[in-house]
Amino acid sequence: MLCVEALSTQAFSELDFSARSGSCTAITGPSGSGKTTLLNAIAGAVAYTGTIRFAGKALNGVPAWQRPCRYLNQRLYLFPWLTVAGNLGLAQYAAGLPRSKSAQMAMLEEMGIAHLAHCYPRQISGGEQQRAALARAMVSHPRLLLLDEPFSSLDWEIRRHLWAVVNNLRQHDVTILLVTHEPKEVAALADRQWTFDKGRFAETQINREEGRFPVNL
Amino acid sequence: MAKLALLPLGLLLMLVTGSLLSLIFELDLPTLIQVLRQPELHFAILLSLGTASLSLLLALLIGIPGGWAMARMDFKGKGVINMLLDIPLVTPPLIVGIGLLLLLGQRGPISSLAPGLPGLLFSPVGVVIAQTYVASAIMQRSASAAFSSIDPAFISTAWNMGLTPLRTLVLVEIPLCWHSLLGGGVLALARALGEFGATLMLAGAIRLKTETLPMAVYLNIASGDFSLAIGCALLLILLAGLLLIVLHRVQHLYKDQNSAVR
Numbered sequence: 001m002l003c004v005e006a007l008s009t010q011a012f013s014e015l016d017f018s019a020r021s022g023s024c025t026a027i028t029g030p031s032g033s034g035k036t037t038l039l040n041a042i043a044g045a046v047a048y049t050g051t052i053r054f055a056g057k058a059l060n061g062v063p064a065w066q067r068p069c070r071y072l073n074q075r076l077y078l079f080p081w082l083t084v085a086g087n088l089g090l091a092q093y094a095a096g097l098p099r100s101k102s103a104q105m106a107m108l109e110e111m112g113i114a115h116l117a118h119c120y121p122r123q124i125s126g127g128e129q130q131r132a133a134l135a136r137a138m139v140s141h142p143r144l145l146l147l148d149e150p151f152s153s154l155d156w157e158i159r160r161h162l163w164a165v166v167n168n169l170r171q172h173d174v175t176i177l178l179v180t181h182e183p184k185e186v187a188a189l190a191d192r193q194w195t196f197d198k199g200r201f202a203e204t205q206i207n208r209e210e211g212r213f214p215v216n217l
Numbered sequence: 218m219a220k221l222a223l224l225p226l227g228l229l230l231m232l233v234t235g236s237l238l239s240l241i242f243e244l245d246l247p248t249l250i251q252v253l254r255q256p257e258l259h260f261a262i263l264l265s266l267g268t269a270s271l272s273l274l275l276a277l278l279i280g281i282p283g284g285w286a287m288a289r290m291d292f293k294g295k296g297v298i299n300m301l302l303d304i305p306l307v308t309p310p311l312i313v314g315i316g317l318l319l320l321l322g323q324r325g326p327i328s329s330l331a332p333g334l335p336g337l338l339f340s341p342v343g344v345v346i347a348q349t350y351v352a353s354a355i356m357q358r359s360a361s362a363a364f365s366s367i368d369p370a371f372i373s374t375a376w377n378m379g380l381t382p383l384r385t386l387v388l389v390e391i392p393l394c395w396h397s398l399l400g401g402g403v404l405a406l407a408r409a410l411g412e413f414g415a416t417l418m419l420a421g422a423i424r425l426k427t428e429t430l431p432m433a434v435y436l437n438i439a440s441g442d443f444s445l446a447i448g449c450a451l452l453l454i455l456l457a458g459l460l461l462i463v464l465h466r467v468q469h470l471y472k473d474q475n476s477a478v479r
Binding site for chain 2: 043045065069070071075077079080081090091093094096136140
């Protein structure tokens with residue numbers, strides 16, 4: 001369970017909300033309203049006041065490298081001198097896990113890019129890089145995944161594939177916060193939606209009429 | 218107009234190549250072979266390579282963390298410290314040497330803390346201190362520029378993955394800017410090999426004791442052994458040329474690597 005209480009940053013103040021374990025919560029709102037800042041605060045990348053708790057543990061004062069979350073945005077920052085598998089290996093090492101080739105390949109298989117394991121990031125397409133970055137984020141089995149419009153630059157076919165992948169993650173009890181501008185993405189993935197609007201942050205109804213895209217491949 | 222602009226370039230090139238060729242053709246082959254067999258020359262080569270390698274190692278140990286701190290940390294007086302760190306780059310080496318001698322010598326404040334140090338100055342230790350001083354300044358400046366050029370989002374990504382700042386430095390930041398660090402290391406080594414002014418002040422010009430290649434040139438010019446002085450100068454040019462080739466190879470390797478993975 002993620003609990004955010006009286007959270008204030010430079011972009012917003014006194015924000016409260018919670019997300020149950022294994023759920024996907026969409027964060028929407030106009031540009032500059034504080035969506036990305038909210039994820040950065042949870043990831044420990046910006047200063048804030050208030051309380052953030054995850055799985056009963058307060059994250060205040062916990063440095064960014066010890067927080068139980070993985071962050072993924074449009075700019076992927078795959079390490080360019082490492083292959084796709086090498087990026088996953090470094091993520092395993094960073095999380096204190098053994099560099100397991102089989103775990104790397106299983107994760108890449110799940111993303112449908114196992115055949116690209118030995119390619120460098122610049123040798124693969126944007127959609128493949130996105131899947132590689134998602135695989136790197138997931139290979140260390142985080143319990144909280146922060147997604148900041150990670151699919152917005154991709155075409156619909158790849159998006160639908162990745163939505164299926166993200167929906168599968170929830171079966172592993174991964175809590176997901178998804179920042180997005182795309183109502184279809186909210187309809188396809190989210191259980192709840194919170195919206196920044198004119199300085200307020202409130203739960204809003206998901207518009208299922210936007211048409212839930214079939215997420216099966 | 219364009220041709221006129223080539224005139225100063227031609228003059229500069231003429232001076233560079235002219236002085237180089239004058240040195241190269243000063244000695245005929247038998248004299249050069251004879252000079253290359255002299256024990257004094259062998260001593261100067263070994264001392265130069267030994268002290269410059271040790272100085273480079275020390276410069277890396279000082280310059281890389283120092284450059285990282287200047288690039289990543291914010292603290293009071295950073296602007297002043299930044300300026301102070303440039304002093305070794307703009308001060309004449311002879312003046313640097315006098316300053317170091319006054320600091321580390323018998324009358325200096327350090328001698329009360331480390332009484333044995335002044336006795337080590339006019340020896341290869343003094344050579345290493347002088348070379349490390351100038352090489353560290355170059356290495357620190359190169360490292361600071363290299364770390365500053367890294368996109369901070371790579372560091373946030375590494376932290377988010379669970380890497381501590383130290384592991385991020387070793388596993389992410391250094392691999393991201395290794396070519397710049399290596400380039401800085403090559404320049405620092407070249408500067409250490411060619412160091413003369415500060416070494417003269419701090420280690421003295423003592424034949425077969427503190428006689429690096431630049432010192433051998435100075436000593437043999439002074440004593441009139443022109444052939445040996447030219448032989449040492451040619452070796453310094455050869456070493457500088459080799460380092461220049463390494464520097465260019467590193468830059469090409471980096472470009473090739475980048476274009477290969479595009």
